[in-house]
Amino acid sequence: MQSSYASSSGVLRVLSLQFLTKNQLGELAKAKDIAEISQHLESTWYGPDIEAAESTYKPPESIEIAVNRHLIYVNRVAMQVSPVFGKDALRAYLAKWDIENIELIIAAKSLGRTLEQTEAFLVTSRNIPVGLSSNTIPLSELHALLQQPDVESVINYLVKFGYGAILLQQLGEFRKTEDLGVFSVALESYYYSRLFQELRFLQGDEGLLREYFRTEITKRNLLNLLKAKESNVSRETVARHLVDGGLVSQATLLDVYGSPDLSDIGKRFEQALPLTDALEKYKQDHDLTEFEVKVDRIMVAKFIPRFRSLAISLTSVFSFVLQAEFERQNIRRITYAKQYGMTEEYIRSIILSS
Numbered sequence: 220m221q222s223s224y225a226s227s228s229g230v231l232r233v234l235s236l237q238f239l240t241k242n243q244l245g246e247l248a249k250a251k252d253i254a255e256i257s258q259h260l261e262s263t264w265y266g267p268d269i270e271a272a273e274s275t276y277k278p279p280e281s282i283e284i285a286v287n288r289h290l291i292y293v294n295r296v297a298m299q300v301s302p303v304f305g306k307d308a309l310r311a312y313l314a315k316w317d318i319e320n321i322e323l324i325i326a327a328k329s330l331g332r333t334l335e336q337t338e339a340f341l342v343t344s345r346n347i348p349v350g351l352s353s354n355t356i357p358l359s360e361l362h363a364l365l366q367q368p369d370v371e372s373v374i375n376y377l378v379k380f381g382y383g384a385i386l387l388q389q390l391g392e393f394r395k396t397e398d399l400g401v402f403s404v405a406l407e408s409y410y411y412s413r414l415f416q417e418l419r420f421l422q423g424d425e426g427l428l429r430e431y432f433r434t435e436i437t438k439r440n441l442l443n444l445l446k447a448k449e450s451n452v453s454r455e456t457v458a459r460h461l462v463d464g465g466l467v468s469q470a471t472l473l474d475v476y477g478s479p480d481l482s483d484i485g486k487r488f489e490q491a492l493p494l495t496d497a498l499e500k501y502k503q504d505h506d507l508t509e510f511e512v513k514v515d516r517i518m519v520a521k522f523i524p525r526f527r528s529l530a531i532s533l534t535s536v537f538s539f540v541l542q543a544e545f546e547r548q549n550i551r552r553i554t555y556a557k558q559y560g561m562t563e564e565y566i567r568s569i570i571l572s573s
Contacts, residue, residue: 230300231539234293237264238546241572247553248566253278256554265289265550279554280339286547287342293543297536305533308417308428312537316342317356318406321382324364325402328373334365356380370399385409392459400460407462411436415464427534431522436465437491438514440472444484445507447476466491492517508552512569519545519571545571 239247243263250256257278261269268285276284294313301309320341327337343358356364360380367373374390377383389401414432418425440461447457457476461469467488475487481502485495497513526538549570556566 238542244549244570248563253554253557257282279558282554283339286550290543290547297540301536302533311414311417318410322403325370325373328370329399337365404460411464433466434518436462437467440465444476508569512571515571
């Protein structure tokens with residue numbers, strides 16, 4: 220078993236050499252337009268995916284499709300090399316892409332977007348969904364979902380995949396408020412519940428992994444809290460958009476929400492995430508993207524070195540998967556920032572280094 224772990228770790232170390240370097244990300248940030256970003260990516264391990272996507276789409280859609288397909292490839296490798304006792308936990312984690320696809324489709328239906336306007340943003344490829352679990356939804360079914368006439372039809376269609384039953388419980392609230400967020404909270408609560416259940420059965424890795432995902436929930440709740448403060452929504456609405464399981468209780472989050480001073484948020488989150496500097500910057504520019512990157516940097520600094528220090532373990536597999544996700548985030552952030560005419564300086568400020 221030890222030999223098998225070592226072999227798996229070696230596969231991931233070799234593949235990790237192909238992640239984009241800081242210099243390569245800098246070249247993307249310096250590109251004059253999104254077409255040049257695509258050209259730069261052709262010379263990296265995204266090359267075949269860029270070429271395939273550009274046979275049908277143009278940037279930025281072709282870049283979106285390429286990075287999503289490439290993420291699937293990376294996750295398949297991770298699943299193949301994962302130790303047997305950790306495969307169920309990794310499957311539960313990768314089901315996050317089902318959740319993202321469903322949220323995207325529900326939002327598209329609500330906004331009246333067509334299949335053509337939405338398909339490029341689905342994380343799927345060649346009819347094999349990225350999650351690789353029994354609940355995942357193949358591309359043909361995602362197309363069928365996009366062809367449904369409205370949100371309620373999408374939810375009814377999802378019943379056969381297990382997600383529909385979760386969403387049906389929120390349908391009454393949606394009809395009253397037209398708040399799509401109640402669906403996201405239901406899906407994410409279900410997702411994290413399954414993930415933590417699978418993480419109970421590992422062999423020594425579960426403590427650190429559970430801490431990471433509890434921190435991830437904390438970050439998610441924090442971002443929703445700040446969005447809510449920006450929009451001045453009611454405390455009751457905020458309460459409906461919080462997910463259980465984070466490092467900061469819902470009661471504390473709601474208590475913080477009533478405070479007019481962002482510094483109070485920093486104090487309450489201090490043990491979970493040292494946010495003082497990031498919040499001070501956010502006070503000045505109210506840039507939620509830049510704030511999110513700062514929080515991600517805190518999480519990377521806290522967890523990724525610890526993941527990598529346990530070379531022969533499931534945490535090393537998760538470290539590889541997370542690094543692939545960070546790279547996807549970086550490419551997408553650079554691409555869309557470039558599309559909207561943001562400066563190179565700003566683009567560099569929203570790049571996450573792992």
